[in-house]
Amino acid sequence: MLAVWLTSPAVSPARGQSESELHIFGFFQNAFMHQTGYTTKPPFQPESTRNSFSVQQQHNFFFRKDLHPNWWAFVNYEFLNSFNSARRWGSANLEEVWVRYRANARFNIKFGLSIPVFNNLNEIKNRTPLLPYIVRPLVYETSFSEFIAVEEFLPARAFLQTYGFVTVGATKLDYALFLGNGPNINSDPNHGQTGVDTTDSFFVGGRIGIRIGEWKAGLSATCSS
Amino acid sequence: MEGGTIGDLQQLTRRRLGGDLSCATRDWSLEAELIDVSYDDDTPGISEDKRFYYGTLGYQATERLLLYGSYWVTTGHGVEQIVAQQVSSVQQRVEVPTMGVSYQLRESIMLKAQYAPVNIDLEVPSMGLAETIEFRHLSTAISVVF
Numbered sequence: 001m002l003a004v005w006l007t008s009p010a011v012s013p014a015r016g017q018s019e020s021e022l023h024i025f026g027f028f029q030n031a032f033m034h035q036t037g038y039t040t041k042p043p044f045q046p047e048s049t050r051n052s053f054s055v056q057q058q059h060n061f062f063f064r065k066d067l068h069p070n071w072w073a074f075v076n077y078e079f080l081n082s083f084n085s086a087r088r089w090g091s092a093n094l095e096e097v098w099v100r101y102r103a104n105a106r107f108n109i110k111f112g113l114s115i116p117v118f119n120n121l122n123e124i125k126n127r128t129p130l131l132p133y134i135v136r137p138l139v140y141e142t143s144f145s146e147f148i149a150v151e152e153f154l155p156a157r158a159f160l161q162t163y164g165f166v167t168v169g170a171t172k173l174d175y176a177l178f179l180g181n182g183p184n185i186n187s188d189p190n191h192g193q194t195g196v197d198t199t200d201s202f203f204v205g206g207r208i209g210i211r212i213g214e215w216k217a218g219l220s221a222t223c224s225s
Numbered sequence: 226m227e228g229g230t231i232g233d234l235q236q237l238t239r240r241r242l243g244g245d246l247s248c249a250t251r252d253w254s255l256e257a258e259l260i261d262v263s264y265d266d267d268t269p270g271i272s273e274d275k276r277f278y279y280g281t282l283g284y285q286a287t288e289r290l291l292l293y294g295s296y297w298v299t300t301g302h303g304v305e306q307i308v309a310q311q312v313s314s315v316q317q318r319v320e321v322p323t324m325g326v327s328y329q330l331r332e333s334i335m336l337k338a339q340y341a342p343v344n345i346d347l348e349v350p351s352m353g354l355a356e357t358i359e360f361r362h363l364s365t366a367i368s369v370v371f
Contacts, residue, residue, distance in 0.1 A: 031366035038360040120245035220243035
């Protein structure tokens with residue numbers, strides 16, 4: 001039940017209803033971290049130990065509204081690393097803002113900011129209650145973004161994404177295609193509007209996969225120029 | 226590249242190639258991924274290419290208790306301005322074997338613990354510089370759905 005709730009906000013309005021009420025839900029992960037035995041070779045500094053409590057990554061708020069049996073809107077807002085703007089700790093990120101049209105299992109399309117389907121973990125990397133890890137596999141650990149260029153490894157934002165699967169006997173064939181901005185995003189308010197692509201380039205990508213019984217495999221690719 | 230300038234990654238064509246494999250039975254689960262990042266950079270001796278892979282084996286000991294072991298590696302090349310007016314190629318490798326447990330206390334509350342010895346190797350071949358950083362990481366957490 002938990003997995004269904006978190007991976008696909010699937011509580012649909014009863015047939016005949018055009019809109020449902022606004023659903024607000026989310027999760028958080030509070031952690032205690034102890035680091036010991038920090039050494040460098042050659043020894044630039046003495047061995048050190050440290051502890052810290054933190055609201056480690058997430059605190060995610062989700063807002064969902066079913067606009068129509070085939071349409072729903074979704075917003076995902078994320079706070080990282082004990083976010084506190086006064087102390088300049090952590091960050092607040094708008095992770096997802098999309099409206100989805102679902103024709104059937106074979107065809108779905110999201111318009112707006114979404115997390116691209118890439119490999120197995122990218123879509124669900126911030127669904128911490130679903131994952132056994134506290135610290136996720138390195139490039140999926142968004143709380144490390146302050147010192148690991150996680151966005152070099154993973155596509156973070158798509159603005160148009162279509163996906164679905166086709167059933168062939170006992171096999172399911174998955175596909176996903178997405179489109180987003182090139183990497184030249186303006187981050188300097190002194191040079192105009194921030195958060196927009198300053199070029200005419202795009203980023204494209206996708207995943208094809210196969211599911212047979214208990215096995216799942218896929219190939220993903222992106223290209224941005 | 227000696228005497229040159231730091232290339233702007235945003236100006237280069239970047240390609241990512243990924244592969245994933247997973248399997249889940251009643252008691253055991255396996256997940257593995259590979260991500261390869263390459264840039265179209267024609268500068269001799271300079272590369273920004275990176276690679277990441279991981280594998281996790283999980284065992285559902287009881288209905289609520291999951292044990293797992295995982296192994297993560299990132300390797301990467303980059304450029305850094307080590308001394309003024311000069312950039313150098315930097316190679317980095319981060320290796321993390323890790324193990325942990327998660328316990329579903331309630332449907333919406335999960336308790337977790339994780340241990341990881343971390344090893345980071347940094348090298349600047351052109352300058353004969355090398356550094357290894359090691360530390361051990363232990364964490365506990367509560368994850369809540371509301």
